[in-house]
Amino acid sequence: MINRHWLDFEKPVVDLEKKIEELKAYPTDEPDAHKSELVKLEKKANTVLKDLYSKLTPWQVTKVARHPARPYTLDYVRHIFDDFVELHGDRCFKDDKALVGGLATINGESVVVIGQQKGRKAKEMGYRNWGMPNPEGYRKAVRLMELAERFGKPVLTFIDTPGAYPGVGAEERGQSEAIAASLMRMSTLKVPLIATVIGEGGSGGALAIGVADRVLMMQFSTYSVISPEGCAAILWKDGTKADMAAKALRINAEELKRMGVIDKIVKEPVGGAHRAPQVAFKNLKAELVATLKKLKTLSTEELLDARYEKFRNIGAFVEGK
Amino acid sequence: MEWIKKNLLAGNIQKNAKKFPLGLWIKCESCNGIIYKKEAEKKLDVCPKCQYHFRISAHTRINILIDPGTFQEHDAGVEPLDPIEFKDLKKYRDRMKASQKSTGLKDGIVSGDGLINGKRVMIAVFEFSFMGGSMGSVIGEKITRIVEAALNHRCPVIIFSSSGGARMQEGILSLMQMAKTSSVIARLKEAGLPYISVLTDPTMGGVTASFAMLGDIIMAEPKALIGFAGQRVIKETIREKLPEGFQRAEYLLDHGMIDMIVERKSMKETLSKLITMLT
Ligand SMILES: [Zn+2]
Numbered sequence: 019m020i021n022r023h024w025l026d027f028e029k030p031v032v033d034l035e036k037k038i039e040e041l042k043a044y045p046t047d048e049p050d051a052h053k054s055e056l057v058k059l060e061k062k063a064n065t066v067l068k069d070l071y072s073k074l075t076p077w078q079v080t081k082v083a084r085h086p087a088r089p090y091t092l093d094y095v096r097h098i099f100d101d102f103v104e105l106h107g108d109r110c111f112k113d114d115k116a117l118v119g120g121l122a123t124i125n126g127e128s129v130v131v132i133g134q135q136k137g138r139k140a141k142e143m144g145y146r147n148w149g150m151p152n153p154e155g156y157r158k159a160v161r162l163m164e165l166a167e168r169f170g171k172p173v174l175t176f177i178d179t180p181g182a183y184p185g186v187g188a189e190e191r192g193q194s195e196a197i198a199a200s201l202m203r204m205s206t207l208k209v210p211l212i213a214t215v216i217g218e219g220g221s222g223g224a225l226a227i228g229v230a231d232r233v234l235m236m237q238f239s240t241y242s243v244i245s246p247e248g249c250a251a252i253l254w255k256d257g258t259k260a261d262m263a264a265k266a267l268r269i270n271a272e273e274l275k276r277m278g279v280i281d282k283i284v285k286e287p288v289g290g291a292h293r294a295p296q297v298a299f300k301n302l303k304a305e306l307v308a309t310l311k312k313l314k315t316l317s318t319e320e321l322l323d324a325r326y327e328k329f330r331n332i333g334a335f336v337e338g339k
Numbered sequence: 340m341e342w343i344k345k346n347l348l349a350g351n352i353q354k355n356a357k358k359f360p361l362g363l364w365i366k367c368e369s370c371n372g373i374i375y376k377k378e379a380e381k382k383l384d385v386c387p388k389c390q391y392h393f394r395i396s397a398h399t400r401i402n403i404l405i406d407p408g409t410f411q412e413h414d415a416g417v418e419p420l421d422p423i424e425f426k427d428l429k430k431y432r433d434r435m436k437a438s439q440k441s442t443g444l445k446d447g448i449v450s451g452d453g454l455i456n457g458k459r460v461m462i463a464v465f466e467f468s469f470m471g472g473s474m475g476s477v478i479g480e481k482i483t484r485i486v487e488a489a490l491n492h493r494c495p496v497i498i499f500s501s502s503g504g505a506r507m508q509e510g511i512l513s514l515m516q517m518a519k520t521s522s523v524i525a526r527l528k529e530a531g532l533p534y535i536s537v538l539t540d541p542t543m544g545g546v547t548a549s550f551a552m553l554g555d556i557i558m559a560e561p562k563a564l565i566g567f568a569g570q571r572v573i574k575e576t577i578r579e580k581l582p583e584g585f586q587r588a589e590y591l592l593d594h595g596m597i598d599m600i601v602e603r604k605s606m607k608e609t610l611s612k613l614i615t616m617l618t
Contacts, residue, residue: 182548182567182568183576184567184568184569184572184573184576185568185573185576185577186573186577186579186581186582186585188567188568189566189567189568189573189585189586190594191594192552192594192595192596193548193567193568194547194548194551194552194566194567195552195596197517197548197549197567198517198521198547198548198549198550198551198552198553199552199553201517201518201521201522201548201549202521202522202524202525202528202553203525205518205521205522205525206522206525206529221505221514221545222505222514222517222544222545222548222549222567225514225515225517225518226548228518229518229521229522241511242510242511242514243505243506243507243509243510243511243513243514243545244505244507248572249427249507252507253427253428253507254427254428255428262427263427266423266425266426266427267423267425267507267510267511268423268510268511269510269511273423274511277422277423277510277511277512279511279512279515325522326522326526329515329518329519329522330483330519330522330523332476332512332515332516332518332519333476333477333479333480333512333515333516333519334419334420334422334476334509334512335417335418335419335420335476335477335480336417336418336420337416337417337418338416338417338418338445339416
């Protein structure tokens with residue numbers, strides 16, 4: 019069984035999958051004794067799963083986006099790219115393990131990849147600081163972007179973070195400045211930039227690597243100005259109202275696409291990327307290759323003007339007198 | 340004085356407000372001193388006992404800084420919408436309307452051009468009392484426009500920030516204002532025009548993590564709270580006591596994050612001098 023971490027709303031599927039496992043393990047002399055029953059159950063499980071995932075609430079999507087078995091940046095990097103050489107450090111203070119990057123090749127072309135990285139097992143989670151970069155992470159990102167610019171390589175970023183780390187050291191070393199500098203640097207970087215939200219797009223810490231020519235989003239990812247829990251704690255004065263906050267904030271891919279904040283939703287397999295990661299890798303790779311091809315037809319000037327206009331035009335207001 | 344103290348201690352005051360209006364007297368939240376209101380006003384809303392700089396309205400700020408009669412407001416009519424029909428315990432529209440009524444502004448920023456000792460500048464000033472100076476689409480747009488105006492007229496930009504961060508009620512659109520404003524600042528830098536960012540109490544979150552920390556020169560008012568994450572969030576994350584003076588202007592200066600701390604009474608002269616030296 020690939021998926022040992024169940025989400026509460028998946029219970030109907032979990033029950034069916036348990037039945038299937040039991041049946042498979044049931045001792046019998048006849049090899050095909052339960053075959054028809056199994057086929058029926060598997061078909062049913064698939065239907066139930068499909069049904070569940072076709073009408074996820076924003077809070078349920080948040081849980082899928084945070085699923086511990088969901089593919090992380092390095093999973094995508096290893097499966098999408100033919101080659102990857104990780105590069106470390108910000109050349110100022112340290113190597114931030116919550117934000118990784120390096121050189122990679124895709125379809126014979128070399129690119130720079132950058133992304134927040136979460137850890138899966140208990141020990142690795144701490145090592146990756148739960149995917150929350152310190153200023154050094156963003157400074158490493160800028161260093162790698164500038165490397166890409168010098169050598170004319172496109173930059174592909176992968177967004178997956180609860181947010182930039184809220185710590186004393188992070189503040190002392192300029193978390194705000196590091197994020198701001200990255201936003202500003204991306205806006206004028208003279209190479210194509212593609213950002214993909216693969217899991218959690220948590221606030222400024224996510225956007226810091228998101229000022230791109232094209233912003234893609236995996237179907238069951240979220241992208242938000244604040245975490246649903248944080249928003250609930252402030253506005254509802256009750257952190258447990260996260261489900262209401264998730265809905266009110268409109269943080270899922272379809273809403274963001276409608277608002278013009280992202281350009282494309284990349285389909286995930288039924289039940290989320292963690293149930294069939296290879297499908298997710300394949301879908302994203304196809305989209306990245308196609309997007310890169312399109313961006314390469316633009317001149318640097320066209321690219322930068324379009325990038326500026328893209329973010330310049332985001333906002334909702336009326337022009338009174 | 341006794342009756343004033345008694346009245347104040349009786350809790351006849353809102354929590355967390357920095358300056359308590361109580362007739363002729365006010366209480367300074369920073370030193371707990373009780374001071375004569377007129378005296379504080381004469382000192383540009385600075386506590387005469389501890390030099391704490393009270394929060395002041397955007398127009399008061401502009402009056403202190405800009406040569407009399409030279410301020411021309413820009414984009415005063417730009418009004419917020421409710422793009423995601425946001426509602427928590429209150430509707431965003433209601434919060435917005437309440438702030439509009441109490442401040443007389445359409446949103447939490449006043450921008451325009453004017454002279455500082457005869458030199459033309461583009462200036463934008465946050466109004467903290469408008470929904471905590473939170474940055475939504477209108478603030479992002481007005482900052483972008485004032486910087487674009489500076490690009491057109493080739494003059495310096497001064498932005499006074501005072502904000503809790505991005506405005507949650509506009510969802511992702513607020514977050515994107517960070518990218519939008521940082522992008523236009525990049526153009527200002529390419530054009531070689533000075534940008535002075537002044538951080539006033541408090542400047543936090545998405546405002547700090549975008550244009551506010553991108554000034555060619557960054558200054559702060561004394562004791563201003565400046566940071567990315569809020570202190571409550573940091574305390575919950577690290578489960579430790581925060582260092583003395585953490586996230587205050589003096590602390591940031593010591594850690595190399597800002598150029599200088601400037602008292603309100605010398606702000607105009609300092610800005611004027613720096614602009615002259617840079618242009
Ligand atoms: Zn005082």
